[in-house]
Amino acid sequence: MYDSGKIILGLIIFVGLFTSPIWYDLASGKAADKPNLVFPTKEDQKECVNTAEYMREFHMDLLNVWRDEVVRKGVRTYTSNTGKHFEMSLTKTCTGCHSNKAEFCDQCHNYLGVTPYCWNCHVEPHSAEIKR
């Protein structure tokens, strides 16, 4: 290989620059902010519509199903696996317990860089826009 010295040096510099955010994080001692979810306190903790494990992975699918059931089929009651009935409503049922969007929804959404547009229309609880 001709000019192997220069090429290898160039590659090392490239890889170093490319991975610099990782080195920066390691050097400054703090990794990227991990999601830090605040769950409802013990007193107002009610039963969720499904298990935490399920909700973590599929809450978006569940919300889509709820949306279609309510708007398109007019079905408004959801029966959970434990037989409990819930109103299929993001702003009444979900945020009835998880009332702080910034400390709950936003934590993972920001971490993963996803921007669901639910809140463009649905009103966030305790938002500054509600003047009551």
Add this chain to the structure above:
Amino acid sequence: MNENRRKFLKLTGLAALGAATGKFADVFAKEKLTKISSLNITGKKRTTLVGIDSKKRWAMVIDLKKCLVEEGCTKCIDACHKIHNVPDFENPKDEIKWIWKEPYEQAFLDQENYYQKDNLKDKPVPIFCNHCDNPPCVRVCPTEATWKREDGIVMMDWHRCIGCRYCMAACPYGSRSFNWRDPRPFIKDIDPDFPTRTKGVVEKCTFCDERIAKGQLPACVEACSEKAMVFGDLNDPKSNVRELLKENFSIRRKPELGTNPEIYYLV
């Protein structure tokens, strides 16, 4: 091929297979999870949940004599626009309206009499979506964001609306409004129980489907102190609306277009 290389290939092959099956198992586990929990919705329990009653045909009768008793009354409009987070842009070009008033001659263009009864001439008539039996807006919607429910309500799914405004062009009553701007800052008093709309979405009266589902009357009917608005089921011959239509002479807006509007006015 020497011994070492042979062993190495075997090992990598096995490892790859192992990793693949692990992944597959994971995927299947997830499938199972989704299936279990969607069962509640698509499974047998469904029939016990309240949906849309296809035996009904919701309609409204408006008694203009009663409606015109209180001059300048906007109770129905205020109630509707408040609970549905209808914005007030203070600019007629951007105006969003679910219920509004039009002079009698404008509302009923087909009533061609030169001399109207004095109690109707130029008087404001409340108008809103007619929830037509043959809705032209539904025919033109490319995304099925608007459709006629089995109980006759012409519904809107704001999740699906792409803002093409075909429905606005198709509606002969001007019942639909378009959000040219973000409506949020223009809603004086946001009701958190009802969504707002977003820029680029068409909206209109939905006959208060969210209240009907709970067995309540539409907000405008409830707000009217003169009881000029009567809401009921046209399919039931003994219903309040059918009784009113049987006993009184009624007119509808532009029936000649064949849309079969389901808001009846007693004059």
